[in-house]
Amino acid sequence: MERKIRKLFRKACSDYHLLNDGDRILIALSGGKDSLELVRLLAQQARIYKPSIQVEAAHVIMDNIPYETERTYIEQFCENEGVKLHILHSSFDESTDPRKTHCFLCAWNRRKALFEFAVDNKYNKVALGHHMDDFLVTALMNATFEGSFSSMKPEMQMEHYPLSVIRPLCLVHEQMIREVAENEGFQKQKTLCPYEHDTQRTQMTAVLAQLEQLNPEARYSLWHAITKTW
Numbered sequence: 001m002e003r004k005i006r007k008l009f010r011k012a013c014s015d016y017h018l019l020n021d022g023d024r025i026l027i028a029l030s031g032g033k034d035s036l037e038l039v040r041l042l043a044q045q046a047r048i049y050k051p052s053i054q055v056e057a058a059h060v061i062m063d064n065i066p067y068e069t070e071r072t073y074i075e076q077f078c079e080n081e082g083v084k085l086h087i088l089h090s091s092f093d094e095s096t097d098p099r100k101t102h103c104f105l106c107a108w109n110r111r112k113a114l115f116e117f118a119v120d121n122k123y124n125k126v127a128l129g130h131h132m133d134d135f136l137v138t139a140l141m142n143a144t145f146e147g148s149f150s151s152m153k154p155e156m157q158m159e160h161y162p163l164s165v166i167r168p169l170c171l172v173h174e175q176m177i178r179e180v181a182e183n184e185g186f187q188k189q190k191t192l193c194p195y196e197h198d199t200q201r202t203q204m205t206a207v208l209a210q211l212e213q214l215n216p217e218a219r220y221s222l223w224h225a226i227t228k229t230w
Helices: 002-015 033-046 071-081 102-120 132-146 174-184 200-214 218-227
Strands: 024-028 054-062 084-090 125-127 155-157 164-166
Touching: 002 033, 002 174, 024 033, 024 102, 033 054, 033 071, 033 174, 054 071, 054 102, 071 084, 084 102, 102 125, 132 174, 132 200, 132 218, 200 218
Parallel strands: 024 054, 024 125, 054 084, 125 164
Antiparallel strands: 155 164
């Protein structure tokens, strides 16, 4: 399965021109299976002569949210892959905008800390671990709740930062990563976020599974439809 993932990773990097000579890439390492696999793949790619890239990782700790990733594990994981890991801290005051959910504020401040660190340390790209299922579920959510069939892109130039965001796992199925994580013994999050609950995204993931029961090729039809919007 690792070979299949690597093949899809390389295809995505080639098809969407995600990697170029001289890139300094910061990987957003949450500690979940997707970001751990992304560290492995980009670390392997960095050891190849062409394109010549530099890869490091950053893990953001939200000081006011009581969940925890096994820090020793991700530090050892990165060391084994030859990837330097940076530990960043952030927090937020939910009273400043009570209309926003904890999840929104956490994600927004996490990204802000990551992007500002990347700019300050002269990275030109930030790599996120979104896989194909994330793209498809986002498109279904936007179509259902926003009236617009659109999703993320494999590469996106940031509007307010001199950075581009890349998603090299965009062609990889989540189930593939799950199998590798189980086979390799990736450790799960130590303490789950207390605000985790059934969300629209969770429900739409179930809808995607139902569509694939109706048509085993549904994900590829949806992917083709998404690419037409880019």
